[in-house]
Amino acid sequence: MDRIPILRMGQFLLVTIQVDLYDRLALDLEADLVKMVSKTGAKGILIDISAVSIVDSFMGRIIGNIGVMSKLLDAETVVVGMQPAVAITLVELGLPLKGVYTALNVEKGMDLLESKIQVIEDEIDPDDDFDADNT
Amino acid sequence: MISTLITLNKDSMSVFREQDVVPFRNRVKEYAVKIKMGLVNQTKLITAASELVRNMLRYANGGNVLIEVVSRGRDNGIRLTFKDEGPGIADISVAMKDGFSTGKSLGLGLPGTKRLVNEFEIKSELGKGTKVTILKWANG
Numbered sequence: 001m002d003r004i005p006i007l008r009m010g011q012f013l014l015v016t017i018q019v020d021l022y023d024r025l026a027l028d029l030e031a032d033l034v035k036m037v038s039k040t041g042a043k044g045i046l047i048d049i050s051a052v053s054i055v056d057s058f059m060g061r062i063i064g065n066i067g068v069m070s071k072l073l074d075a076e077t078v079v080v081g082m083q084p085a086v087a088i089t090l091v092e093l094g095l096p097l098k099g100v101y102t103a104l105n106v107e108k109g110m111d112l113l114e115s116k117i118q119v120i121e122d123e124i125d126p127d128d129d130f131d132a133d134n135t
Numbered sequence: 136m137i138s139t140l141i142t143l144n145k146d147s148m149s150v151f152r153e154q155d156v157v158p159f160r161n162r163v164k165e166y167a168v169k170i171k172m173g174l175v176n177q178t179k180l181i182t183a184a185s186e187l188v189r190n191m192l193r194y195a196n197g198g199n200v201l202i203e204v205v206s207r208g209r210d211n212g213i214r215l216t217f218k219d220e221g222p223g224i225a226d227i228s229v230a231m232k233d234g235f236s237t238g239k240s241l242g243l244g245l246p247g248t249k250r251l252v253n254e255f256e257i258k259s260e261l262g263k264g265t266k267v268t269i270l271k272w273a274n275g
Contacts, residue, residue: 056186
């Protein structure tokens, strides 16, 4: 069975989608990535979609899901290399892919992931604050 | 001055499994490239086609798609007709609203698809099936 390979690079996971994804493959990738984040304790996922010519609402939802799921496991997701025609189509379709970070290319995506982790290490997450005022 | 629409080429394809989606998209792309459709329009057309074919699979277990190369005056375009024998749509005006879905999707399919193409027509009869026709001009 086909599978999209997931590469581990330091504390990040790297995925390059080189084929047109059919549904099963996309769903498998979603599950594999989430499992892999949990197993490796990766802090970030970088998905390169520069070879993907079509992102429809299903694919868009999968990408969004990966972002939200990995966030729950304390990892950030960056999507890189989107083709201009895909960006135009996604917005007209009504799917602006909120919730995932994007970068122009792999290099910038890596920088972005690293800066995200830096920020998280430097500051205390405000979401973790308990309501201290209840007396 | 409205010229009539002429069909230059016809092709049809059945889509009954999710594995058929990618070959179907490739077929649409071939025709779009043949009439020298620009990349952005190609992407819009194929994305629209992908949405509709997915609807067909999800709600009607598949159906048939007619792919036509059409011409009107000096314009060339691709017309796709998606025909299924599924349950049909009870209220098309509701189905065309952003955010409406009876399935577990985002409900962007039909209204989103309409925004991506030049012409969009949907006919449905409960219990009989649904027919969706879209048209995208090469430079539309």
